[in-house]
Amino acid sequence: MSVRRLHDVQPAGFKFTRENMAWAKTEVKKYPSGRQASAVISLLWCAQKQNGGWLSEPAIRHVAELLAMAYIRVYEVATFYTMFNLSPVGKNLVQLCGTTPCWLRGADDLKAVCRKMIGAEKTITDDGELSWMEVECLGACVNAPMVQVNEDFYEDLDAATFEKLLDDLRNGRPVSVGPQVDRQKSAPVGGAQTLLDPALYAGKARRVPKKAAATGKPKETPARKFVLKAPEKKATAKKPASLTKDPKKLTKARAGGADDLKRINGVGPKIEGILNGLGVFHFDQIAAWTRDNVDWVDEQLSFKGRIDREGWIAQAKQLSREDKGK
Ligand code: FES
Structure with a gap:
Protein backbone atom coordinates (compact mmCIF):
# COMPACT_ATOMS: atom_id res chain seq x y z
CA MET A 1 0.00 0.00 0.00
CA TYR A 81 -7.37 2.02 6.43
CA THR A 82 -8.20 3.24 2.93
CA MET A 83 -11.84 3.72 3.95
CA PHE A 84 -10.61 6.94 5.54
CA ASN A 85 -10.02 9.75 3.07
CA LEU A 86 -7.22 12.06 4.09
CA SER A 87 -8.01 14.87 1.69
CA PRO A 88 -11.27 16.56 0.65
CA VAL A 89 -13.59 14.67 -1.72
CA GLY A 90 -16.50 15.63 -3.94
CA LYS A 91 -20.11 15.38 -2.78
CA ASN A 92 -20.25 12.21 -4.88
CA LEU A 93 -17.05 10.24 -4.31
CA VAL A 94 -16.59 7.67 -7.07
CA GLN A 95 -14.49 4.66 -6.05
CA LEU A 96 -13.64 2.86 -9.25
CA CYS A 97 -12.59 -0.79 -9.01
CA GLY A 98 -9.52 -1.47 -11.14
CA THR A 99 -8.82 -5.04 -10.00
CA THR A 100 -8.47 -7.86 -12.55
CA PRO A 101 -12.13 -8.92 -13.13
CA CYS A 102 -13.26 -5.31 -13.48
CA TRP A 103 -10.19 -4.43 -15.56
CA LEU A 104 -10.86 -7.35 -17.93
CA ARG A 105 -14.46 -6.18 -18.31
CA GLY A 106 -13.65 -2.57 -19.14
CA ALA A 107 -12.54 -0.65 -16.03
CA ASP A 108 -10.07 1.27 -18.21
CA ASP A 109 -13.00 2.68 -20.24
CA LEU A 110 -14.60 3.86 -17.00
CA LYS A 111 -11.34 5.48 -15.93
CA ALA A 112 -11.27 7.37 -19.22
CA VAL A 113 -14.78 8.67 -18.47
CA CYS A 114 -13.65 9.83 -15.02
CA ARG A 115 -10.69 11.67 -16.52
CA LYS A 116 -12.93 13.28 -19.12
CA MET A 117 -15.76 14.32 -16.79
CA ILE A 118 -13.91 14.92 -13.51
CA GLY A 119 -10.19 15.27 -14.20
CA ALA A 120 -7.16 13.51 -12.76
CA GLU A 121 -7.63 11.11 -9.87
CA LYS A 122 -8.43 12.84 -6.56
CA THR A 123 -9.32 16.18 -8.13
CA ILE A 124 -12.72 17.65 -7.33
CA THR A 125 -14.91 19.21 -9.99
CA ASP A 126 -15.32 23.00 -9.72
CA ASP A 127 -18.93 22.61 -8.57
CA GLY A 128 -17.75 20.26 -5.78
CA GLU A 129 -20.08 17.53 -7.00
CA LEU A 130 -17.67 14.81 -8.17
CA SER A 131 -14.28 13.31 -7.37
CA TRP A 132 -12.87 9.86 -8.05
CA MET A 133 -10.24 7.40 -6.97
CA GLU A 134 -9.20 3.92 -8.02
CA VAL A 135 -9.67 1.17 -5.41
CA GLU A 136 -9.11 -2.56 -5.11
CA CYS A 137 -11.85 -5.20 -5.50
CA LEU A 138 -15.12 -4.17 -3.88
CA GLY A 139 -16.55 -7.68 -3.89
CA ALA A 140 -19.02 -7.29 -6.74
CA CYS A 141 -16.81 -8.90 -9.41
CA VAL A 142 -19.66 -10.96 -10.86
CA ASN A 143 -21.21 -7.70 -12.06
CA ALA A 144 -17.93 -6.18 -13.29
CA PRO A 145 -17.04 -3.49 -14.12
CA MET A 146 -18.43 -1.52 -11.24
CA VAL A 147 -17.98 1.59 -9.12
CA GLN A 148 -19.06 2.64 -5.66
CA VAL A 149 -20.44 6.15 -5.28
CA ASN A 150 -20.64 7.18 -1.63
CA GLU A 151 -22.40 4.15 -0.11
CA ASP A 152 -24.01 2.64 -3.25
CA PHE A 153 -22.76 0.18 -5.87
CA TYR A 154 -23.37 0.72 -9.61
CA GLU A 155 -22.59 -2.38 -11.63
CA ASP A 156 -22.43 -3.77 -15.19
CA LEU A 157 -21.31 -0.40 -16.47
CA ASP A 158 -19.86 0.62 -19.79
CA ALA A 159 -18.55 4.01 -20.90
CA ALA A 160 -21.99 5.25 -22.06
CA THR A 161 -24.01 4.17 -18.98
CA PHE A 162 -21.27 5.41 -16.65
CA GLU A 163 -21.13 8.80 -18.32
CA LYS A 164 -24.90 9.12 -17.97
CA LEU A 165 -24.71 8.02 -14.35
CA LEU A 166 -22.14 10.69 -13.49
CA ASP A 167 -24.15 13.32 -15.31
CA ASP A 168 -27.32 12.35 -13.42
CA LEU A 169 -25.53 12.37 -10.07
CA ARG A 170 -23.97 15.73 -10.79
CA ASN A 171 -27.31 17.26 -11.68
CA GLY A 172 -29.26 15.65 -8.85
CA ARG A 173 -31.37 13.45 -11.13
CA PRO A 174 -32.61 10.12 -9.74
CA VAL A 175 -30.39 7.14 -10.50
CA SER A 176 -30.89 3.43 -10.25
CA VAL A 177 -28.55 1.65 -7.84
CA GLY A 178 -27.13 -1.82 -8.67
CA PRO A 179 -26.81 -3.45 -12.11
CA GLN A 180 -27.23 -1.07 -15.04
CA VAL A 181 -28.32 -3.89 -17.38
CA ASP A 182 -31.30 -6.18 -17.48
CA ARG A 183 -30.45 -8.44 -14.60
CA GLN A 184 -31.62 -8.90 -11.07
CA LYS A 185 -28.75 -8.62 -8.61
CA SER A 186 -26.24 -11.27 -9.78
CA ALA A 187 -28.72 -13.42 -11.74
CA PRO A 188 -28.01 -14.00 -15.47
CA VAL A 189 -28.55 -11.07 -17.84
CA GLY A 190 -32.04 -11.28 -19.34
CA GLY A 191 -33.40 -13.57 -16.59
CA ALA A 192 -33.11 -17.27 -15.84
CA GLN A 193 -31.24 -19.37 -18.43
CA THR A 194 -31.64 -22.87 -16.98
CA LEU A 195 -34.44 -25.11 -15.65
CA LEU A 196 -36.89 -23.41 -18.00
CA ASP A 197 -38.73 -26.54 -19.30
CA PRO A 198 -42.29 -26.32 -17.89
CA ALA A 199 -42.40 -30.15 -17.80
CA LEU A 200 -39.95 -29.95 -14.92
CA TYR A 201 -42.65 -28.37 -12.84
CA ALA A 202 -45.60 -30.51 -14.03
CA GLY A 203 -44.51 -33.81 -12.49
CA LYS A 204 -43.91 -35.30 -15.98
CA ALA A 205 -40.18 -35.34 -16.00
CA ARG A 206 -39.61 -38.27 -13.66
CA ARG A 207 -36.73 -40.34 -14.93
CA VAL A 208 -37.49 -44.07 -15.42
CA PRO A 209 -34.53 -46.45 -15.06
CA LYS A 210 -33.82 -48.42 -18.29
CA LYS A 211 -34.52 -51.92 -16.90
CA ALA A 212 -37.72 -50.88 -15.24
CA ALA A 213 -38.80 -49.10 -18.41
CA ALA A 214 -38.70 -52.48 -20.24
CA THR A 215 -41.10 -54.04 -17.73
CA GLY A 216 -43.09 -50.85 -17.48
CA LYS A 217 -42.58 -50.72 -13.70
CA PRO A 218 -40.42 -47.95 -12.40
CA LYS A 219 -37.95 -49.27 -9.89
CA GLU A 220 -38.37 -47.73 -6.49
CA THR A 221 -35.27 -46.14 -5.15
CA PRO A 222 -34.77 -47.40 -1.60
CA ALA A 223 -35.18 -44.68 0.94
CA ARG A 224 -31.91 -43.40 2.24
CA LYS A 225 -31.24 -44.23 5.81
CA PHE A 226 -29.77 -41.63 8.01
CA VAL A 227 -28.12 -42.87 11.15
CA LEU A 228 -27.78 -40.42 13.92
CA LYS A 229 -24.36 -40.67 15.42
CA ALA A 230 -23.89 -39.84 19.06
CA PRO A 231 -21.76 -36.71 19.26
CA GLU A 232 -18.16 -37.43 19.99
CA LYS A 233 -17.29 -36.72 23.56
CA LYS A 234 -14.80 -33.98 24.02
CA ALA A 235 -11.95 -35.06 26.20
CA THR A 236 -12.09 -33.00 29.34
CA ALA A 237 -8.79 -31.63 30.39
CA LYS A 238 -7.56 -33.01 33.63
CA LYS A 239 -6.07 -30.63 36.09
CA PRO A 240 -2.40 -31.58 36.39
CA ALA A 241 -1.46 -32.50 39.91
CA SER A 242 1.02 -29.66 39.97
CA LEU A 243 -1.77 -27.08 39.65
CA THR A 244 -4.30 -28.78 41.90
CA LYS A 245 -1.68 -29.22 44.59
CA ASP A 246 -0.11 -25.88 43.98
CA PRO A 247 0.04 -24.16 47.37
CA LYS A 248 -0.47 -20.84 45.54
CA LYS A 249 -3.89 -21.88 44.15
CA LEU A 250 -6.45 -19.88 46.12
CA THR A 251 -10.17 -20.01 46.71
CA LYS A 252 -10.23 -16.24 46.99
CA ALA A 253 -7.89 -13.29 46.71
CA ARG A 254 -5.53 -12.62 49.62
CA ALA A 255 -6.24 -9.77 52.03
CA GLY A 256 -5.60 -6.53 50.19
CA GLY A 257 -7.51 -7.71 47.15
CA ALA A 258 -6.77 -9.38 43.84
CA ASP A 259 -4.14 -7.99 41.50
CA ASP A 260 -5.36 -6.31 38.34
CA LEU A 261 -4.50 -9.20 35.99
CA LYS A 262 -5.60 -7.03 33.05
CA ARG A 263 -2.20 -5.33 33.35
CA ILE A 264 -0.80 -8.42 31.61
CA ASN A 265 -0.87 -7.82 27.88
CA GLY A 266 -3.39 -10.26 26.42
CA VAL A 267 -5.61 -10.44 29.53
CA GLY A 268 -8.92 -8.63 29.27
CA PRO A 269 -11.82 -8.47 31.73
CA LYS A 270 -13.32 -11.74 30.50
CA ILE A 271 -10.09 -13.72 30.79
CA GLU A 272 -9.40 -12.16 34.17
CA GLY A 273 -12.80 -13.47 35.35
CA ILE A 274 -11.97 -16.97 34.10
CA LEU A 275 -8.56 -16.91 35.79
CA ASN A 276 -10.17 -15.86 39.07
CA GLY A 277 -12.59 -18.76 38.64
CA LEU A 278 -9.58 -21.07 38.32
CA GLY A 279 -8.19 -19.76 41.62
CA VAL A 280 -5.68 -17.35 40.13
CA PHE A 281 -5.83 -13.84 41.58
CA HIS A 282 -2.23 -12.64 41.84
CA PHE A 283 0.76 -12.01 39.62
CA ASP A 284 3.02 -14.17 41.79
CA GLN A 285 0.75 -17.17 41.17
CA ILE A 286 1.15 -16.81 37.40
CA ALA A 287 4.87 -16.12 37.82
CA ALA A 288 5.19 -19.53 39.51
CA TRP A 289 3.30 -21.55 36.88
CA THR A 290 4.99 -24.77 35.76
CA ARG A 291 4.84 -26.14 32.20
CA ASP A 292 1.88 -28.35 33.23
CA ASN A 293 0.08 -25.37 34.71
CA VAL A 294 0.50 -23.36 31.52
CA ASP A 295 -0.75 -26.26 29.35
CA TRP A 296 -3.76 -26.79 31.57
CA VAL A 297 -4.76 -23.12 31.77
CA ASP A 298 -4.14 -22.80 28.03
CA GLU A 299 -6.63 -25.60 27.46
CA GLN A 300 -9.22 -24.06 29.79
CA LEU A 301 -9.03 -20.83 27.83
CA SER A 302 -8.83 -22.58 24.41
CA PHE A 303 -5.82 -20.41 23.77
CA LYS A 304 -3.58 -22.67 21.73
CA GLY A 305 -0.26 -21.39 23.04
CA ARG A 306 -1.19 -17.75 23.58
CA ILE A 307 0.11 -17.74 27.15
CA ASP A 308 3.59 -18.57 25.86
CA ARG A 309 3.34 -16.30 22.84
CA GLU A 310 2.34 -13.32 24.94
CA GLY A 311 4.85 -14.14 27.66
CA TRP A 312 2.38 -14.03 30.56
CA ILE A 313 4.83 -15.57 33.02
CA ALA A 314 7.59 -13.06 32.27
CA GLN A 315 5.06 -10.22 32.43
CA ALA A 316 3.65 -11.53 35.72
CA LYS A 317 7.16 -11.78 37.23
CA GLN A 318 7.88 -8.20 36.23
CA LEU A 319 4.55 -6.88 37.55
CA SER A 320 4.95 -8.82 40.79
CA ARG A 321 8.43 -7.33 41.30
CA GLU A 322 7.14 -3.83 40.52
CA ASP A 323 4.29 -4.14 43.01
CA LYS A 324 6.58 -5.45 45.76
CA GLY A 325 8.98 -2.57 45.21
CA LYS A 326 6.22 0.01 45.84
S1 FES B 1 -12.71 -6.95 -9.25
FE1 FES B 1 -14.02 -5.26 -9.30
S2 FES B 1 -15.44 -5.73 -7.77
FE2 FES B 1 -14.07 -7.39 -7.66
Whole structure:
Protein backbone atom coordinates (compact mmCIF):
# COMPACT_ATOMS: atom_id res chain seq x y z
CA MET A 1 0.00 0.00 0.00
CA SER A 2 1.30 3.44 -0.81
CA VAL A 3 2.13 5.98 1.86
CA ARG A 4 -0.91 7.94 2.93
CA ARG A 5 -0.37 11.39 4.33
CA LEU A 6 -2.62 14.10 5.74
CA HIS A 7 -3.76 16.88 3.43
CA ASP A 8 -1.52 19.96 3.12
CA VAL A 9 -4.29 22.37 4.03
CA GLN A 10 -6.05 21.70 7.32
CA PRO A 11 -9.02 23.43 8.97
CA ALA A 12 -8.53 25.26 12.27
CA GLY A 13 -10.50 22.81 14.37
CA PHE A 14 -13.06 20.04 14.64
CA LYS A 15 -15.66 19.11 17.21
CA PHE A 16 -18.44 16.58 17.02
CA THR A 17 -21.90 18.10 16.76
CA ARG A 18 -24.03 17.64 19.85
CA GLU A 19 -25.90 14.83 18.14
CA ASN A 20 -22.73 13.03 17.02
CA MET A 21 -21.16 13.47 20.45
CA ALA A 22 -24.17 11.77 22.05
CA TRP A 23 -23.87 8.96 19.52
CA ALA A 24 -20.12 8.64 20.14
CA LYS A 25 -20.66 8.31 23.89
CA THR A 26 -23.17 5.51 23.33
CA GLU A 27 -20.73 3.81 20.99
CA VAL A 28 -17.91 3.96 23.57
CA LYS A 29 -20.21 2.45 26.22
CA LYS A 30 -20.48 -0.74 24.13
CA TYR A 31 -16.98 -1.68 25.26
CA PRO A 32 -15.75 -2.69 28.74
CA SER A 33 -14.18 -0.04 30.90
CA GLY A 34 -10.56 0.58 29.92
CA ARG A 35 -11.24 -0.67 26.38
CA GLN A 36 -12.77 2.50 24.93
CA ALA A 37 -10.09 2.51 22.22
CA SER A 38 -12.10 -0.26 20.53
CA ALA A 39 -14.50 2.45 19.32
CA VAL A 40 -11.79 4.24 17.34
CA ILE A 41 -12.86 3.11 13.86
CA SER A 42 -16.54 3.90 14.33
CA LEU A 43 -15.74 7.33 15.79
CA LEU A 44 -13.32 8.14 12.95
CA TRP A 45 -16.00 7.07 10.48
CA CYS A 46 -18.52 9.38 12.13
CA ALA A 47 -15.97 12.23 12.11
CA GLN A 48 -15.31 11.62 8.41
CA LYS A 49 -19.01 11.81 7.61
CA GLN A 50 -19.46 15.00 9.62
CA ASN A 51 -16.43 16.50 7.91
CA GLY A 52 -17.83 16.12 4.40
CA GLY A 53 -16.27 12.75 3.57
CA TRP A 54 -12.66 13.17 4.71
CA LEU A 55 -10.63 13.13 7.91
CA SER A 56 -8.80 16.28 8.88
CA GLU A 57 -5.95 16.42 11.38
CA PRO A 58 -8.11 18.21 14.00
CA ALA A 59 -10.79 15.51 13.56
CA ILE A 60 -8.22 12.76 14.25
CA ARG A 61 -6.98 14.70 17.29
CA HIS A 62 -10.55 15.19 18.56
CA VAL A 63 -11.21 11.43 18.41
CA ALA A 64 -7.88 10.72 20.17
CA GLU A 65 -8.81 13.09 22.99
CA LEU A 66 -12.30 11.62 23.33
CA LEU A 67 -10.93 8.10 23.62
CA ALA A 68 -7.95 9.09 25.78
CA MET A 69 -5.65 7.55 23.16
CA ALA A 70 -2.23 8.78 22.09
CA TYR A 71 -2.66 10.89 18.95
CA ILE A 72 -0.17 8.72 17.05
CA ARG A 73 -2.28 5.58 17.66
CA VAL A 74 -5.36 7.18 16.09
CA TYR A 75 -3.25 8.66 13.30
CA GLU A 76 -1.95 5.15 12.54
CA VAL A 77 -5.51 3.82 12.20
CA ALA A 78 -6.63 6.73 10.03
CA THR A 79 -3.67 6.43 7.66
CA PHE A 80 -3.77 2.61 7.49
CA TYR A 81 -7.37 2.02 6.43
CA THR A 82 -8.20 3.24 2.93
CA MET A 83 -11.84 3.72 3.95
CA PHE A 84 -10.61 6.94 5.54
CA ASN A 85 -10.02 9.75 3.07
CA LEU A 86 -7.22 12.06 4.09
CA SER A 87 -8.01 14.87 1.69
CA PRO A 88 -11.27 16.56 0.65
CA VAL A 89 -13.59 14.67 -1.72
CA GLY A 90 -16.50 15.63 -3.94
CA LYS A 91 -20.11 15.38 -2.78
CA ASN A 92 -20.25 12.21 -4.88
CA LEU A 93 -17.05 10.24 -4.31
CA VAL A 94 -16.59 7.67 -7.07
CA GLN A 95 -14.49 4.66 -6.05
CA LEU A 96 -13.64 2.86 -9.25
CA CYS A 97 -12.59 -0.79 -9.01
CA GLY A 98 -9.52 -1.47 -11.14
CA THR A 99 -8.82 -5.04 -10.00
CA THR A 100 -8.47 -7.86 -12.55
CA PRO A 101 -12.13 -8.92 -13.13
CA CYS A 102 -13.26 -5.31 -13.48
CA TRP A 103 -10.19 -4.43 -15.56
CA LEU A 104 -10.86 -7.35 -17.93
CA ARG A 105 -14.46 -6.18 -18.31
CA GLY A 106 -13.65 -2.57 -19.14
CA ALA A 107 -12.54 -0.65 -16.03
CA ASP A 108 -10.07 1.27 -18.21
CA ASP A 109 -13.00 2.68 -20.24
CA LEU A 110 -14.60 3.86 -17.00
CA LYS A 111 -11.34 5.48 -15.93
CA ALA A 112 -11.27 7.37 -19.22
CA VAL A 113 -14.78 8.67 -18.47
CA CYS A 114 -13.65 9.83 -15.02
CA ARG A 115 -10.69 11.67 -16.52
CA LYS A 116 -12.93 13.28 -19.12
CA MET A 117 -15.76 14.32 -16.79
CA ILE A 118 -13.91 14.92 -13.51
CA GLY A 119 -10.19 15.27 -14.20
CA ALA A 120 -7.16 13.51 -12.76
CA GLU A 121 -7.63 11.11 -9.87
CA LYS A 122 -8.43 12.84 -6.56
CA THR A 123 -9.32 16.18 -8.13
CA ILE A 124 -12.72 17.65 -7.33
CA THR A 125 -14.91 19.21 -9.99
CA ASP A 126 -15.32 23.00 -9.72
CA ASP A 127 -18.93 22.61 -8.57
CA GLY A 128 -17.75 20.26 -5.78
CA GLU A 129 -20.08 17.53 -7.00
CA LEU A 130 -17.67 14.81 -8.17
CA SER A 131 -14.28 13.31 -7.37
CA TRP A 132 -12.87 9.86 -8.05
CA MET A 133 -10.24 7.40 -6.97
CA GLU A 134 -9.20 3.92 -8.02
CA VAL A 135 -9.67 1.17 -5.41
CA GLU A 136 -9.11 -2.56 -5.11
CA CYS A 137 -11.85 -5.20 -5.50
CA LEU A 138 -15.12 -4.17 -3.88
CA GLY A 139 -16.55 -7.68 -3.89
CA ALA A 140 -19.02 -7.29 -6.74
CA CYS A 141 -16.81 -8.90 -9.41
CA VAL A 142 -19.66 -10.96 -10.86
CA ASN A 143 -21.21 -7.70 -12.06
CA ALA A 144 -17.93 -6.18 -13.29
CA PRO A 145 -17.04 -3.49 -14.12
CA MET A 146 -18.43 -1.52 -11.24
CA VAL A 147 -17.98 1.59 -9.12
CA GLN A 148 -19.06 2.64 -5.66
CA VAL A 149 -20.44 6.15 -5.28
CA ASN A 150 -20.64 7.18 -1.63
CA GLU A 151 -22.40 4.15 -0.11
CA ASP A 152 -24.01 2.64 -3.25
CA PHE A 153 -22.76 0.18 -5.87
CA TYR A 154 -23.37 0.72 -9.61
CA GLU A 155 -22.59 -2.38 -11.63
CA ASP A 156 -22.43 -3.77 -15.19
CA LEU A 157 -21.31 -0.40 -16.47
CA ASP A 158 -19.86 0.62 -19.79
CA ALA A 159 -18.55 4.01 -20.90
CA ALA A 160 -21.99 5.25 -22.06
CA THR A 161 -24.01 4.17 -18.98
CA PHE A 162 -21.27 5.41 -16.65
CA GLU A 163 -21.13 8.80 -18.32
CA LYS A 164 -24.90 9.12 -17.97
CA LEU A 165 -24.71 8.02 -14.35
CA LEU A 166 -22.14 10.69 -13.49
CA ASP A 167 -24.15 13.32 -15.31
CA ASP A 168 -27.32 12.35 -13.42
CA LEU A 169 -25.53 12.37 -10.07
CA ARG A 170 -23.97 15.73 -10.79
CA ASN A 171 -27.31 17.26 -11.68
CA GLY A 172 -29.26 15.65 -8.85
CA ARG A 173 -31.37 13.45 -11.13
CA PRO A 174 -32.61 10.12 -9.74
CA VAL A 175 -30.39 7.14 -10.50
CA SER A 176 -30.89 3.43 -10.25
CA VAL A 177 -28.55 1.65 -7.84
CA GLY A 178 -27.13 -1.82 -8.67
CA PRO A 179 -26.81 -3.45 -12.11
CA GLN A 180 -27.23 -1.07 -15.04
CA VAL A 181 -28.32 -3.89 -17.38
CA ASP A 182 -31.30 -6.18 -17.48
CA ARG A 183 -30.45 -8.44 -14.60
CA GLN A 184 -31.62 -8.90 -11.07
CA LYS A 185 -28.75 -8.62 -8.61
CA SER A 186 -26.24 -11.27 -9.78
CA ALA A 187 -28.72 -13.42 -11.74
CA PRO A 188 -28.01 -14.00 -15.47
CA VAL A 189 -28.55 -11.07 -17.84
CA GLY A 190 -32.04 -11.28 -19.34
CA GLY A 191 -33.40 -13.57 -16.59
CA ALA A 192 -33.11 -17.27 -15.84
CA GLN A 193 -31.24 -19.37 -18.43
CA THR A 194 -31.64 -22.87 -16.98
CA LEU A 195 -34.44 -25.11 -15.65
CA LEU A 196 -36.89 -23.41 -18.00
CA ASP A 197 -38.73 -26.54 -19.30
CA PRO A 198 -42.29 -26.32 -17.89
CA ALA A 199 -42.40 -30.15 -17.80
CA LEU A 200 -39.95 -29.95 -14.92
CA TYR A 201 -42.65 -28.37 -12.84
CA ALA A 202 -45.60 -30.51 -14.03
CA GLY A 203 -44.51 -33.81 -12.49
CA LYS A 204 -43.91 -35.30 -15.98
CA ALA A 205 -40.18 -35.34 -16.00
CA ARG A 206 -39.61 -38.27 -13.66
CA ARG A 207 -36.73 -40.34 -14.93
CA VAL A 208 -37.49 -44.07 -15.42
CA PRO A 209 -34.53 -46.45 -15.06
CA LYS A 210 -33.82 -48.42 -18.29
CA LYS A 211 -34.52 -51.92 -16.90
CA ALA A 212 -37.72 -50.88 -15.24
CA ALA A 213 -38.80 -49.10 -18.41
CA ALA A 214 -38.70 -52.48 -20.24
CA THR A 215 -41.10 -54.04 -17.73
CA GLY A 216 -43.09 -50.85 -17.48
CA LYS A 217 -42.58 -50.72 -13.70
CA PRO A 218 -40.42 -47.95 -12.40
CA LYS A 219 -37.95 -49.27 -9.89
CA GLU A 220 -38.37 -47.73 -6.49
CA THR A 221 -35.27 -46.14 -5.15
CA PRO A 222 -34.77 -47.40 -1.60
CA ALA A 223 -35.18 -44.68 0.94
CA ARG A 224 -31.91 -43.40 2.24
CA LYS A 225 -31.24 -44.23 5.81
CA PHE A 226 -29.77 -41.63 8.01
CA VAL A 227 -28.12 -42.87 11.15
CA LEU A 228 -27.78 -40.42 13.92
CA LYS A 229 -24.36 -40.67 15.42
CA ALA A 230 -23.89 -39.84 19.06
CA PRO A 231 -21.76 -36.71 19.26
CA GLU A 232 -18.16 -37.43 19.99
CA LYS A 233 -17.29 -36.72 23.56
CA LYS A 234 -14.80 -33.98 24.02
CA ALA A 235 -11.95 -35.06 26.20
CA THR A 236 -12.09 -33.00 29.34
CA ALA A 237 -8.79 -31.63 30.39
CA LYS A 238 -7.56 -33.01 33.63
CA LYS A 239 -6.07 -30.63 36.09
CA PRO A 240 -2.40 -31.58 36.39
CA ALA A 241 -1.46 -32.50 39.91
CA SER A 242 1.02 -29.66 39.97
CA LEU A 243 -1.77 -27.08 39.65
CA THR A 244 -4.30 -28.78 41.90
CA LYS A 245 -1.68 -29.22 44.59
CA ASP A 246 -0.11 -25.88 43.98
CA PRO A 247 0.04 -24.16 47.37
CA LYS A 248 -0.47 -20.84 45.54
CA LYS A 249 -3.89 -21.88 44.15
CA LEU A 250 -6.45 -19.88 46.12
CA THR A 251 -10.17 -20.01 46.71
CA LYS A 252 -10.23 -16.24 46.99
CA ALA A 253 -7.89 -13.29 46.71
CA ARG A 254 -5.53 -12.62 49.62
CA ALA A 255 -6.24 -9.77 52.03
CA GLY A 256 -5.60 -6.53 50.19
CA GLY A 257 -7.51 -7.71 47.15
CA ALA A 258 -6.77 -9.38 43.84
CA ASP A 259 -4.14 -7.99 41.50
CA ASP A 260 -5.36 -6.31 38.34
CA LEU A 261 -4.50 -9.20 35.99
CA LYS A 262 -5.60 -7.03 33.05
CA ARG A 263 -2.20 -5.33 33.35
CA ILE A 264 -0.80 -8.42 31.61
CA ASN A 265 -0.87 -7.82 27.88
CA GLY A 266 -3.39 -10.26 26.42
CA VAL A 267 -5.61 -10.44 29.53
CA GLY A 268 -8.92 -8.63 29.27
CA PRO A 269 -11.82 -8.47 31.73
CA LYS A 270 -13.32 -11.74 30.50
CA ILE A 271 -10.09 -13.72 30.79
CA GLU A 272 -9.40 -12.16 34.17
CA GLY A 273 -12.80 -13.47 35.35
CA ILE A 274 -11.97 -16.97 34.10
CA LEU A 275 -8.56 -16.91 35.79
CA ASN A 276 -10.17 -15.86 39.07
CA GLY A 277 -12.59 -18.76 38.64
CA LEU A 278 -9.58 -21.07 38.32
CA GLY A 279 -8.19 -19.76 41.62
CA VAL A 280 -5.68 -17.35 40.13
CA PHE A 281 -5.83 -13.84 41.58
CA HIS A 282 -2.23 -12.64 41.84
CA PHE A 283 0.76 -12.01 39.62
CA ASP A 284 3.02 -14.17 41.79
CA GLN A 285 0.75 -17.17 41.17
CA ILE A 286 1.15 -16.81 37.40
CA ALA A 287 4.87 -16.12 37.82
CA ALA A 288 5.19 -19.53 39.51
CA TRP A 289 3.30 -21.55 36.88
CA THR A 290 4.99 -24.77 35.76
CA ARG A 291 4.84 -26.14 32.20
CA ASP A 292 1.88 -28.35 33.23
CA ASN A 293 0.08 -25.37 34.71
CA VAL A 294 0.50 -23.36 31.52
CA ASP A 295 -0.75 -26.26 29.35
CA TRP A 296 -3.76 -26.79 31.57
CA VAL A 297 -4.76 -23.12 31.77
CA ASP A 298 -4.14 -22.80 28.03
CA GLU A 299 -6.63 -25.60 27.46
CA GLN A 300 -9.22 -24.06 29.79
CA LEU A 301 -9.03 -20.83 27.83
CA SER A 302 -8.83 -22.58 24.41
CA PHE A 303 -5.82 -20.41 23.77
CA LYS A 304 -3.58 -22.67 21.73
CA GLY A 305 -0.26 -21.39 23.04
CA ARG A 306 -1.19 -17.75 23.58
CA ILE A 307 0.11 -17.74 27.15
CA ASP A 308 3.59 -18.57 25.86
CA ARG A 309 3.34 -16.30 22.84
CA GLU A 310 2.34 -13.32 24.94
CA GLY A 311 4.85 -14.14 27.66
CA TRP A 312 2.38 -14.03 30.56
CA ILE A 313 4.83 -15.57 33.02
CA ALA A 314 7.59 -13.06 32.27
CA GLN A 315 5.06 -10.22 32.43
CA ALA A 316 3.65 -11.53 35.72
CA LYS A 317 7.16 -11.78 37.23
CA GLN A 318 7.88 -8.20 36.23
CA LEU A 319 4.55 -6.88 37.55
CA SER A 320 4.95 -8.82 40.79
CA ARG A 321 8.43 -7.33 41.30
CA GLU A 322 7.14 -3.83 40.52
CA ASP A 323 4.29 -4.14 43.01
CA LYS A 324 6.58 -5.45 45.76
CA GLY A 325 8.98 -2.57 45.21
CA LYS A 326 6.22 0.01 45.84
S1 FES B 1 -12.71 -6.95 -9.25
FE1 FES B 1 -14.02 -5.26 -9.30
S2 FES B 1 -15.44 -5.73 -7.77
FE2 FES B 1 -14.07 -7.39 -7.66
